Each structure stands twice: as C-alpha cells, then as structure tokens.
Amino acid sequence: MSFITIFTPERFLPPQGNYQIEITNKADIGNYQISLLGPNNKPTITVDSPAADLIWDGTSPVEISWTAEDMDDNADIDLYFDTDNTGNNGILITSGIKEEDAVSSYQWNIDQNIQSGAYYVYAKIDDGENAPLFAYSAGKIAIENPNAPAVPSNVVVTSKDGGLKLEWDENTEENLTGYRVYLSDNPGSGIFNYDFGVGMDTSYEIQGIVNGQDYEVAVSAVNSDGFESSLSVSQQATPNGTGVGGSPDLMVDTDNSSVTLNSDSEDVIMIQVRINNIGTYDSYSARVSCYYGEISEANFIGTQLVGQIDAGNYLDAEFEFDTGVLLSNPTSKGIFVNINEVVLPELETGNNLGIIKNALPKDKPCKARFMADPVSGFAPLTVTFDGSGSQGESFEWDYGDGSAKGTGKTPSHIYTSSGVYSASLTADDPANNCTDTRTVTITVISTAEVNQPPIAYAGPNQMIYESEMTAILDGSGSYDPNPGDIIAYRWNQTAGTAVELSDPTDVKPRFTVSNIAEESLEFELTVTDGVLEDKAKVMIIVKKLKEYHSGDYNPADHKISLSELLRVVQLYNSESYHCDSEGEDGYAVGNGDKNCMPHDSDYNPQDWSVSLSELLRFIQLYKSSEYQTDPNGEDGFSPIGK
Incomplete structure (x- = not known):
C-alpha cells in the first residue's frame, strides 16, 4: 500500500x-x-x-x-x-x-x-x-x-457652572429603594458612560464636567426586589458657566517616585510610582501603566487599576521587572508612566505622562540571557537559541548532550537522541573579570517503537451552584506522547454523594447535581492507548447559591459601593488573605486561618488570593446598578442594569 x-x-x-x-x-x-x-x-x-x-x-x-x-x-x-x-x-x-x-x-x-x-x-x-x-x-x-418600578416622570435638567442639576417627581411605589442618574459625554450614542446612585432624593447635581460641552442625561428608579425601571426620556444639556469646571487632575510625581534594586534579588528592579491628584475633585479610579522606555508594546512592564485618590492627596503604585529588560533596551534612560481611564474624566490630561529617571547601572559588564525554541519535542529536535539580550566579549554554548560547544549569540542545535538536557550559555568578559551563566532544560521525546503511556488530564477543578445544575467533566486535554491516539476513556467517581454520568466512557460526560448540600465531588479519569494507561483526578465543588456577594457587606443590598470595591482592591494588592471573624467583611489580608469559605471574588481558581481577572469581574458588578444571584454566572452572580 x-x-x-x-x-x-x-x-x-x-x-x-x-x-x-x-x-x-x-x-x-x-x-x-x-x-x-x-x-x-x-x-x-x-x-x-x-x-x-x-x-x-x-x-x-x-x-x-x-x-x-x-x-x-x-x-x-x-x-x-x-x-x-x-x-x-x-x-x-x-x-x-x-x-x-x-x-x-x-x-x-x-x-x-x-x-x-x-x-x-x-x-x-x-x-x-x-x-x-x-x-x-x-x-x-x-x-x-x-416587576420594575415606573419610569421617573417630569425630569427637569438645569445647566450649572461646571455641572448639571436634575429634578424629577417622586415615585409612589411602596418598595422603592432609590434612583439612579445616568450621564453620557457622547450624546446620541445610546451609551451612558457614568451612573450615580442617589438614594431616595429626587434631585441630583452632577459636578466636575466641562462648560460648553454637550451631555446627555436620564433617570431610572430601583425597587427592593432588585428591579430597575427603563430610563426616562434622555435629555441633552450643556453646562453654561464661565469657569473651566472642576475635575480630578492626576499627574505622575516624578520627584517622589523611585527605581531601586530589590533587596532580595539583584535580578529584580522595583519601581514606585506616586500619583498626585492636584485637581479640585476626587478621582474614583484610574489605570496606571508602566514602560521601560517609550510607550510601546515591546517596552511594556505592567498595568494596575488603582482606587480612589482624593483631591489634594496621592497614591503609590508599585511595579517590578527583571534586570534582563535593561539589556534588551540598552539605550533607554527612564521609566515611562502613563495614566488613563480616569473616572470622572479629567479636563487636563497633558500631565498624565511622566518619566522616572533610572539611575541604576545598566548591569554588570557581562550578562547571559537567552531563550530556546522549542524546549521540548520529538527527536530529532532542532532547537534555536537566541542570546541577543546578552552582553560580554565572548559567548559559549554547552548543549548538554556531549556535542561540541557552540559560539555566537544565536546558534541552533539538533538533539538526535531522547533525554532531558541542560543547555547553558556562558558570557565572558576577561578584561572586567566577569563571567555569567544561564541554563534552560530541553526535553527530547523518543519516537522509537517503545510505547510510552498516555497522559491523563481531567481538567481544572470546577465550582457549580445548587440543585439541578449540570456539570461537564472534560478529559480532552489528555494526550499520547507517541504518534497515535488515546483509544479509550473511563470516568469513575471516587468521593462525594454518588451521581450518574451520562456516559462514563465519553471524553466529556455530563451529570446533574440534585439535592446535594455543599460538598466536593471527586472523579478519576483513566485513559489508555490499548496497552498502557494513566489516571488523573478532578474536584467538582458544589456550592449553594448565596443571596449576597461576600464583597457586598456594608450594607448587603445587591449593590457594590466604592468602599466595598476598594476593599476587594486591597485583597487584590495583597499576596493572600485569610478568614477573620472580626474583619469588616469576615476576611483579612495576609496568611492565616483558612477554615471558612473563600471570598466570592476568589473563584478561578479558589486559591486565597484575588487575581486581576477576578478583580475586573467585581468591578463589573460595581459598575452595574445592581447584581443578582445567577447559577450561570462565572462567580455565582451577574450584573443587572446599566
């Protein structure tokens, strides 16, 4: 054939x-x-x-x-x-x-x-x-x-100096809990950039906006069942004062910012950025981005979403990066810091970019830095090494397989036999008595007829909510190192209340959780290539739906306030948190007791720390008018309203 x-x-x-x-x-x-x-x-x-x-x-x-x-x-x-x-x-x-x-x-x-x-x-x-x-x-x-309240009626908008005042008739519903005012700086777009909860007051003045600029506003009503009315008929208005209006004005305070070496590691550089609010109004949030050199994707170090900075006050943000970045951009003299996404918007943005002087030496006379691509694969495996970020007078490569040494900054090498190899680059500068070495592991897999077992992967741990919810086990990440395919899958439940799988031999079987209290179900996946097999386990954590998010506590009202948001930002900025019955929300930053359910913002995965994606999810709830319990929500909740 x-x-x-x-x-x-x-x-x-x-x-x-x-x-x-x-x-x-x-x-x-x-x-x-x-x-x-x-x-x-x-x-x-x-x-x-x-x-x-x-x-x-x-x-x-x-x-x-x-x-x-x-x-x-x-x-x-x-x-x-x-x-x-x-x-x-x-x-x-x-x-x-x-x-x-x-x-x-x-x-x-x-x-x-x-x-x-x-x-x-x-x-x-x-x-x-x-x-x-x-x-x-x-x-x-x-x-x-x-089930929603009536739309607020007879809304009257009055232009002010640097602001707009809205007044409307009081709603008559007995379960009314308040009103929300919406503001758009792009009239006619249908998108309201900002909204403000105003309680039961039937008037509200929006301050800190620009005289002479057109805005669009509307009002809604909210009841105790969590339902919000449609918006009132939107109206366009223009602040008509003679002043420039008030707003936050954030600037990078380069005099009180610094660049230092990490005291625990000479390979890590610490950057402290001080952000001053020199405006006449508080900023509610802002994004601070840091670059080594001019602003570009190649020079990007990191970004942070910072919380409220009161007018006349400041906030310090910290970044860190590897000293190898210095070598990849040896001409840069400073750290560029940019401020954007300021809420409310600034009138003055010309001082949102600051350059922090980098007084650190570029590095010692020699430095070994390199990347290998690929770092694993089947024999014969060709690996390309890139040491262009290194410095020194000479460069020697040891591929770890007993072959002749290589030279230059960008060699390639063919690994002909299977094995695990330590490939290293040594940069040398004899005149300055300097030598530096870095190592990377190269894994070469044999394609010989000797069969290797498949690799089972049962997927990440999952969290589902309450009864009648369907969970899906996922073994599609399993693979066979040898050319060929896994020929059989088998799922078995090893812990927890017994459930019925739709097909225990399917790659992705389903099951329904019915009348199960909060507990962890454990499943084991066995994969085989017909000769050898491998096993892996996964946990399915069943939780009861909660009425209130644990970040909504002061008070628990299906709305996230600014102070509640800043509390989660505090958890995000710490490396970990723990249970604390005396804490304002039942938790405290740092290591400690973990004999309680994790914070609802810690869900992907539950690891006693809040990641950036988990923080951004909580910000989404904060920006909505309210939130609701939702078994399909990634964290058991979903935003509602604008």
Whole structure:
C-alpha cells in the first residue's frame, strides 16, 4: 500500500471548486491511498434576527436566527444579550449549539427577572482553532419588566457652572429603594458612560464636567426586589458657566517616585510610582501603566487599576521587572508612566505622562540571557537559541548532550537522541573579570517503537451552584506522547454523594447535581492507548447559591459601593488573605486561618488570593446598578442594569 499526502498551506489554497488528481504511474505504485491536508478553515456567522427593533409582549418567546458556516464542522455557537452592540461582555442566553447540526434558530424564553431595557443579541462561533468570531443583531429587543418600578416622570435638567442639576417627581411605589442618574459625554450614542446612585432624593447635581460641552442625561428608579425601571426620556444639556469646571487632575510625581534594586534579588528592579491628584475633585479610579522606555508594546512592564485618590492627596503604585529588560533596551534612560481611564474624566490630561529617571547601572559588564525554541519535542529536535539580550566579549554554548560547544549569540542545535538536557550559555568578559551563566532544560521525546503511556488530564477543578445544575467533566486535554491516539476513556467517581454520568466512557460526560448540600465531588479519569494507561483526578465543588456577594457587606443590598470595591482592591494588592471573624467583611489580608469559605471574588481558581481577572469581574458588578444571584454566572452572580 502506498500513501500519498498532499499538504496545502493556507497562503497557497486554490479557489473553492472541484479538482481532479491524476495518477499516471499506477502500475509502479500499486494500491494507494490519497490524503489531502490543509489548514483549519475559519468559521463565519451572521445574526439574521431580530433584524429590526421589536417590543417583547411579556410572554411569547423571541426567535433568534443566524447563518453560520464551518467547513470543518467543529464549531460551537453561543448566544448572548447586551445593552450595546460592541465588545463581548454580554449575558449568556444559551451555549453549546453545534454548527454541524444545521440548527439556525433559537426560541428565547425571556426570563421574568431580566431588567427593563433595550437589548441587542449577539452570537459567538468558536472552533477551538481560530479566534472566536462575534456577530450582533441589527435590531434591539425592548423589554418592560412588570416587576420594575415606573419610569421617573417630569425630569427637569438645569445647566450649572461646571455641572448639571436634575429634578424629577417622586415615585409612589411602596418598595422603592432609590434612583439612579445616568450621564453620557457622547450624546446620541445610546451609551451612558457614568451612573450615580442617589438614594431616595429626587434631585441630583452632577459636578466636575466641562462648560460648553454637550451631555446627555436620564433617570431610572430601583425597587427592593432588585428591579430597575427603563430610563426616562434622555435629555441633552450643556453646562453654561464661565469657569473651566472642576475635575480630578492626576499627574505622575516624578520627584517622589523611585527605581531601586530589590533587596532580595539583584535580578529584580522595583519601581514606585506616586500619583498626585492636584485637581479640585476626587478621582474614583484610574489605570496606571508602566514602560521601560517609550510607550510601546515591546517596552511594556505592567498595568494596575488603582482606587480612589482624593483631591489634594496621592497614591503609590508599585511595579517590578527583571534586570534582563535593561539589556534588551540598552539605550533607554527612564521609566515611562502613563495614566488613563480616569473616572470622572479629567479636563487636563497633558500631565498624565511622566518619566522616572533610572539611575541604576545598566548591569554588570557581562550578562547571559537567552531563550530556546522549542524546549521540548520529538527527536530529532532542532532547537534555536537566541542570546541577543546578552552582553560580554565572548559567548559559549554547552548543549548538554556531549556535542561540541557552540559560539555566537544565536546558534541552533539538533538533539538526535531522547533525554532531558541542560543547555547553558556562558558570557565572558576577561578584561572586567566577569563571567555569567544561564541554563534552560530541553526535553527530547523518543519516537522509537517503545510505547510510552498516555497522559491523563481531567481538567481544572470546577465550582457549580445548587440543585439541578449540570456539570461537564472534560478529559480532552489528555494526550499520547507517541504518534497515535488515546483509544479509550473511563470516568469513575471516587468521593462525594454518588451521581450518574451520562456516559462514563465519553471524553466529556455530563451529570446533574440534585439535592446535594455543599460538598466536593471527586472523579478519576483513566485513559489508555490499548496497552498502557494513566489516571488523573478532578474536584467538582458544589456550592449553594448565596443571596449576597461576600464583597457586598456594608450594607448587603445587591449593590457594590466604592468602599466595598476598594476593599476587594486591597485583597487584590495583597499576596493572600485569610478568614477573620472580626474583619469588616469576615476576611483579612495576609496568611492565616483558612477554615471558612473563600471570598466570592476568589473563584478561578479558589486559591486565597484575588487575581486581576477576578478583580475586573467585581468591578463589573460595581459598575452595574445592581447584581443578582445567577447559577450561570462565572462567580455565582451577574450584573443587572446599566
């Protein structure tokens, strides 16, 4: 049997059509099999309906339809709704629709708990190979929730010097808890950049905005059940004073910022950035970004979201980076710091960029720094070494396999035998009596006929909420180091209340959690290639839904205040936190007792620290008018309202 493989790179793909392959020497090759290999095709999708704005009647399902294509038939489709038609931060409607099933519509039974408002629908198609593709509907769905309070009436807007004053009639609902005022600095866009909770007052003055600039404002009402009314008819207004208006004004205080070596490691540089608010109003939040040299992606060190800085006060932010960065950019003299995303917006942004003088020496006369690509693979393995960030008079490479030494900064080497090798670079500067060495591990895997066991991976630990929720086990990350495939999967439950798996031999079996109290379920995955096997375990943590997020405590009211946000920022800025019954929210920073449930902002994974993505999720709840318990939410909650 002869095998003929035709590989077509993406850039050489012929036009779509029918082609004929002619074999002219059949007598010479005998029986044959032809395989055509090409790149994974990118899926496409458009949302066809709603094509125009419509009003939900309060009971009937709304049809969502789309046109999707994936020539490889391996894409999934998820549907979401959102208040705008940009970005991809909406709320999930349904997920896991298979493109190859030829399903092109979905009947959306709108939940009675959805807030009043006008919503776009968007679809995400993802084949796991290409970047996910998003498509929005042209029309919006207007939803009036019967449980929401009435829209505030008789809203009057008065222009002030550097501000706008709004007044409206009092609502009559007995369960009313307050009002929210919305502000847009882009009138007509339909997007309100800022909103303010004003309690039960029926008037509010927005301060710190620009005279002569047009704004758009509206008001909503909120009740004790967590429902918010639709916005009042929006109105445009312009502050008409003669002053410049008030606003925060953040600047980098270069005189009180510093660049120092870490006292614990000479390879780490510490940067302290002082941010002063020299304006007349407090800033509620801002993003501080740090670069070694001029602002560019190549020079990026890091970024931080900082909390409130009162007018006339300051805040210190800290960054660190490896001294090897000095070598990759030897001409830079300073640390560039940029401030943006300031809330409320600044009138003066010319002082948002500061340059902190770097008085540290560039480094010792010689330095070994390099990267290897790849660091693992099948023999024979060609590895490219890049030591262009090193410095010295001479460079010697030891590949760790007994072969001849290499020279220069960018050699390559072929590892012919399997094994684990320590490849090292030594930079030498005899004139300055300096030698420096760095090492990296290279793993070469044999492709010989000796079979190696497959590698089982049962996926990351998961957390699900309350009864009747479906969990999916995922063993798709398992693999076989030898050419070939895993031929069998087997799941077994090893701890916790027994559940029934949809198919214990499936790669991704499902199960339903019913009437299970808070506990951890453990499952073991066994994979085999027909001869050898491997096992891995995963924990499924079942939690009861909570009415209030643990970050919502002062008071617990389904709304996140600025002080509650800053408390989570404090947990984020610390390396860890622990249980503390006397703490304001039941926790305290630092190491200590962990015999309690972790903070609700610590969920991916639960590791007694708050990551940046977990902090940004809490900021999303803070920016919404309220939040609600949601078993489909990534942390057990979801934002509601603007």
